[in-house]
Amino acid sequence: MSVAVEAKNLVKDFGSIRALDNLNFKIEKGEIFGLIGLNGAGKTTALRVTATLLLPTSGTVTVFGLDVVEDAAEVRNLITYLPEEAGAYKNLSGFEYLRFMANFRTKDKAAVEELVDAAAEISGLGERLKDKVKGYSKGMKRRLLVARALMTKPKLAILDEPNSGLDVLHSVHVRTLIKRYAKEYGVTVLLSSHNMLDVEYLCDRVALINKGKVVAEGSPSELKEKYNAVNLEEVFGEVVGFA
Amino acid sequence: MLKGLLNIVIKEVKEMVRDPKILLGMIIVPLLMFPLMGFAVQTSMESAEQSIGETSIALMDQDQGPYAQNLVGNLTESNFKVTQLDDMSLDQAITQIEGTNITNLVIIPSGFSQNITENGTATLTIYTPFEGGGGIAASSRSVAINSVISSFENAIVDQRINEAFTEANSTEILNPILLSEKSIVKGKSADVSPDVLFGLMMSQSIAMPVGIMTLLIFSMQLASTAVASEKEEKTLETLLTMPINRTTILAGKLTGSIIVAIVGALAYLVGFSYYMSSFTGMIPTGTVDLAAIGLAPTIASYAIMGVSLFMALLSALALAISLSVFADDVRGAQALVGPLFILFVVPMIFSMFTDIYSLPFPLSIILLAIPFTHSMLATNVAFTGNYIGAIGGIVYMVIFTIIVLYIASRLFGTEKILTAKLKFKGFSLRKKR
Numbered sequence: 223m224s225v226a227v228e229a230k231n232l233v234k235d236f237g238s239i240r241a242l243d244n245l246n247f248k249i250e251k252g253e254i255f256g257l258i259g260l261n262g263a264g265k266t267t268a269l270r271v272t273a274t275l276l277l278p279t280s281g282t283v284t285v286f287g288l289d290v291v292e293d294a295a296e297v298r299n300l301i302t303y304l305p306e307e308a309g310a311y312k313n314l315s316g317f318e319y320l321r322f323m324a325n326f327r328t329k330d331k332a333a334v335e336e337l338v339d340a341a342a343e344i345s346g347l348g349e350r351l352k353d354k355v356k357g358y359s360k361g362m363k364r365r366l367l368v369a370r371a372l373m374t375k376p377k378l379a380i381l382d383e384p385n386s387g388l389d390v391l392h393s394v395h396v397r398t399l400i401k402r403y404a405k406e407y408g409v410t411v412l413l414s415s416h417n418m419l420d421v422e423y424l425c426d427r428v429a430l431i432n433k434g435k436v437v438a439e440g441s442p443s444e445l446k447e448k449y450n451a452v453n454l455e456e457v458f459g460e461v462v463g464f465a
Numbered sequence: 466m467l468k469g470l471l472n473i474v475i476k477e478v479k480e481m482v483r484d485p486k487i488l489l490g491m492i493i494v495p496l497l498m499f500p501l502m503g504f505a506v507q508t509s510m511e512s513a514e515q516s517i518g519e520t521s522i523a524l525m526d527q528d529q530g531p532y533a534q535n536l537v538g539n540l541t542e543s544n545f546k547v548t549q550l551d552d553m554s555l556d557q558a559i560t561q562i563e564g565t566n567i568t569n570l571v572i573i574p575s576g577f578s579q580n581i582t583e584n585g586t587a588t589l590t591i592y593t594p595f596e597g598g599g600g601i602a603a604s605s606r607s608v609a610i611n612s613v614i615s616s617f618e619n620a621i622v623d624q625r626i627n628e629a630f631t632e633a634n635s636t637e638i639l640n641p642i643l644l645s646e647k648s649i650v651k652g653k654s655a656d657v658s659p660d661v662l663f664g665l666m667m668s669q670s671i672a673m674p675v676g677i678m679t680l681l682i683f684s685m686q687l688a689s690t691a692v693a694s695e696k697e698e699k700t701l702e703t704l705l706t707m708p709i710n711r712t713t714i715l716a717g718k719l720t721g722s723i724i725v726a727i728v729g730a731l732a733y734l735v736g737f738s739y740y741m742s743s744f745t746g747m748i749p750t751g752t753v754d755l756a757a758i759g760l761a762p763t764i765a766s767y768a769i770m771g772v773s774l775f776m777a778l779l780s781a782l783a784l785a786i787s788l789s790v791f792a793d794d795v796r797g798a799q800a801l802v803g804p805l806f807i808l809f810v811v812p813m814i815f816s817m818f819t820d821i822y823s824l825p826f827p828l829s830i831i832l833l834a835i836p837f838t839h840s841m842l843a844t845n846v847a848f849t850g851n852y853i854g855a856i857g858g859i860v861y862m863v864i865f866t867i868i869v870l871y872i873a874s875r876l877f878g879t880e881k882i883l884t885a886k887l888k889f890k891g892f893s894l895r896k897k898r
Contacts, residue, residue, distance in 0.1 A: 236884070273706045276880045295708065303706040309699035311476065313483035318476075325472040326707040354483075370703075 225287075226251045226378055226410040227272060232281035234267050234434075241267040243434035244281070249427075251286075254404050254411040256421040258458065259431035265414035266306060266382055268431070272412060273303035273380050285378055304371040306382040306414075309363065316351035316358070316366050317342075323370050341366075341373035344399055360387040368396050372403050379403070381413040385420055393417075397424055418454040428454070432462045469709045470717050477691060477721025487687070487725070492732045499736030520609060521546040522569040523562050525553065530578025532587070536617050540571075543613045562594065569593050569610055581621060589614065648758075651850050655758035662848075673844035674813040677774060679733050681781045681809050681837060684726030685802050688782040689789035691718045692882075693798030702883065711877045715870075719782050726778070766847040769855045776862035777840035781805075783869040790876045791885050812838035816845075822854075833858075836865045 227249040234242040242264045249255040257265045270276045272283050274294040283290045285297045310319045317338060324337040342351055345365045355363065364387045371379055384400065385393040397420060403409045415421050421428055422442045430438040430445075438445060438461045442454055449460040481487050522540065524547050526533050540547050548567065550558045558570055570592040580587035591614075593607060626635040646658040695701035704714060784805060789798035812835055815821055821832050821842065832838050839858025846855045876882055 270702070270883075273702075275702055275705055275883060295710070298706055298708040301706065303703060305699065305702045307699045308703055311480055311700060312698060313480045314476065318479070322472060322476050323703075323707070326469060326709050329468055367703075 224251045225249070225284075226253065227255075227283065227285050227412060229268065229272070229283045230281055232268065232271065232283060233279045234264075234271060234276060235279045241434055242271070242278075242281075245431070245434060245436060247429050247436055247439065249410060249412055251410055252404060252408045253426045254400065254413070254424055256425035256428040257412070257414040257431055258416075258418065258421055258428055258454070259414075260462070261416075263431045264434040265431055267434075269303070269380050269382050269412065269414055273301060274298055275303075300377040301380055302371040302374060302376040302378075303380045304367055304382060304384060306386055308367050310355045310358075310366055310370075312356035313354060315354050316345070316347055319355060319366065320351070320370060320373065324373065327374050337373045340375075341369035344372055345369035346395065361389055361392055364388050365392060365396070368399070372399065372409070375403065375407040375409055377408075378410045378412065381411060383415055384413055385415065385417060393420070400424060418458065422454050430458055430461050437461050469713050470720070473709075473714060473717025474720045474724070477718055478724055480694075481687060481691070481721065481725045487690075487729075492729055496732045496736050499733075520544070520569075521548065521565070521567045522571060522610065523548045523550050523558060523567045524571045524573070525549075525555075525558055526551045526573045527575045528573045528577035529575075532578035532581045532621075533573045536573065536589075536614075539613055539617050540610075543609075545610070545613070559592070567594075569607070571610070584625060650758050653758070657758060671817055674816050674841045676733075677777065677837075677840055677844070678809040678813045680726060680729075680774075681777060682806055683729040683733070684722050684778055685781050685785040685805065686799060687726050687729075688718065688722040688785040689792070689798035689802040690795050691722055692786055692789045693792050693795045696792070697794040705882070712874050715786065715874055715877045718786065719779070722782055723778060763847065765852065769846050769852065769859070770843050773840045773843035773855065773859050773862070776859055776866055777837050780836050780862055780866040780869055781809075783866060783873045787869060787873040787876055790873075790882050808835050809837050811835070812841050816841040836862045 225248055227247075229245055229247050232242050232245040233240065245264065245268060247255070247257075257268060259265050267276065271278055272285065272290060274290050274297050277291055286300055288297050288300070290297050310316075311322070314322065320338045320341045321334060324334045324341075327337065328334055342348075345351070345368070347362060347365060347369075350358070350362065351366075355366070358366065364385075368381075368384055371381060371384075379400075381400070385396055388396060400411060400413075401424060404411055411424075413421075413424070425442060427439065427441050428445065429436045438449075438457070440448065445454065445457045446452070449457045451457045451460060522545050524537060524540070526537065526549060529551075537547060537549075550561055550570075553561065555572070562570055572590040572592070574588055574590070577587045577589070591610065622639070623635040626633070626638050630638065646660065648655045648657050648659045648662055650657075650662070692701075695704060705711070785798075785802050788801045788805070792798035792801050812821075812832055815824070815832055816838070821829055821838065823829075824832070839855070839862055842851075842858060843855045846852060876885065
């Protein structure tokens with residue numbers, strides 16, 4: 223299997239605060255890889271560096287062999303990024319928002335409409351896509367954004383808390399979609415989540431991050447076995463010392 | 466590149482035009498407020514004029530002589546409704562007019578005609594009930610009666626002069642010097658009074674700087690909102706990971722803001738010109754053939770004005786966008802951009818009231834260092850003929866804009882757009898996680 227994403231000795235400082243401290247991880251193509259950790263552990267910073275938004279203080283991240291700093295423009299062609307607290311333009315309708323985003327991906331009108339149709343199906347919002355985003359509930363907005371991130375079938379989808387704000391039913395719906403896209407279209411997924419259930423169900427492999435470092439890595443079953451734990455929550459507690 | 470730019474511009478314009486705050490505050494309110502103000506002024510003026518036409522006055526003719534009758538005749542001819550209370554005492558007359566619509570009580574004392582006949586000074590007393598209120602209409606009525614009396618007095622003066630100097634013309638005696646005021650325009654004599662030219666310049670000096678200032682303030686507010694709302698609505702990060710050049714995003718935001726700002730400024734100017742037109746009756750309008758005296762705007766002067774305004778707009782927007790990068794939300798961005806408005810207001814006031822070049826040197830230099838001053842000076846280039854100064858101003862604005870745009874694109878091109886934050890505590894520039 224070829225490497226989709228590789229972070230090597232990644233360090234990111236914000237003034238005197240070290241958010242990432244020699245972080246290393248590797249994601250194989252088509253894999254769903256989860257970063258889990260406490261608030262402030264560095265998950266979002268790692269995703270933002272991979273998404274070309276932040277510059278590493280030192281170390282490197284490559285996406286399909288492209289450096290996120292040197293080849294940022296090319297990397298952006300391969301990825302989609304869903305921030306944890308993302309919003310959508312409230313004065314545009316759902317369709318207009320999707321079309322606006324699809325226009326960055328292709329110049330062909332028919333192709334744009336295909337992407338919008340795909341997103342409409344993923345979101346399951348139906349006729350509500352004709353309404354302005356400002357009338358959407360938090361869950362509806364999240365479904366729109368997840369659809370935007372997956373509609374292009376990117377080579378790498380970077381999803382920060384993809385189920386944030388979704389109720390149980392929609393959460394299951396989104397999880398199923400992510401799995402389906404990874405399997406059917408070979409989309410590699412790098413995600414972060416607080417929800418260990420999500421992670422356990424979704425991810426092929428996970429990395430536990432604490433204070434900007436990977437403290438454990440493996441498939442959920444490997445980790446449970448290694449730490450003799452019932453679930454990933456227990457693994458996490460065992461590793462960072464709260465159990 | 467072009468399609469990406471167009472995509473952003475369309476989205477920016479849609480977002481702004483559909484935002485009720487922008488639609489209401491920048492387009493609908495100016496379109497409604499100024500015409501409403503103009504309507505209020507026009508209606509009041511018309512009502513004042515109408516009330517002058519219907520003025521009722523009371524008159525006590527204690528003289529009954531020929532000049533007294535003459536004066537009464539003049540008042541009646543000037544549309545005053547005259548109620549004569551000749552046999553009453555002053556107190557009775559005052560009681561009589563109380564509560565009526567009578568606005569003045571004119572008392573012609575006995576001996577009025579005799580004093581005039583004997584070339585002496587006759588006294589005339591006018592009582593005006595003071596009730597407060599009434600505004601311009603009330604004072605206009607006093608002006609109206611004074612003007613009738615003034616004409617009456619002039620007629621007596623003419624009569625006296627004609628009697629004393631049978632050979633002469635009273636007008637010539639009263640006006641020994643006839644002043645013929647002409648101007649020198651760009652080294653050539655022009656058969657126009659300088660007052661008329663100053664009036665024309667003033668109308669330009671007020672309207673244009675106000676218009677420019679409005680346009681600049683609108684666009685700066687919009688441009689700062691354009692970036693800050695992306696941060697506030699948490700859409701910026703997604704946009705920045707799209708496969709599009711960051712400079713294109715910046716250009717799209719600038720273009721979108723310019724388009725909406727121009728629409729907003731047009732709405733403002735349409736409203737403002739309607740408002741100003743309600744005063745037209747009060748402003749003397751002379752017809753001057755500007756082309757004949759070389760003051761008509763030429764293609765060159767229009768081009769300079771246009772380029773100058775565009776550069777001012779671009780630099781203002783770049784400045785607003787650069788600053789708004791340091792804000793977390795729309796309110797913060799507007800607070801950061803707000804103090805910059807002084808850079809428009811100060812040159813506007815100076816260019817309205819004085820020639821900036823004739824100010825004391827340090828003040829003049831400070832004002833000329835503000836790039837926006839040059840766009841206001843350029844509006845008078847057809848009058849001043851200072852094309853070199855205007856072109857110099859444009860060059861200065863181009864340099865300023867390039868520097869600011871470079872800073873803006875640097876901020877957009879790096880992570881600073883996400884991490885930079887201006888902290889007022891301790892006035893330090895800090896980075897935020």
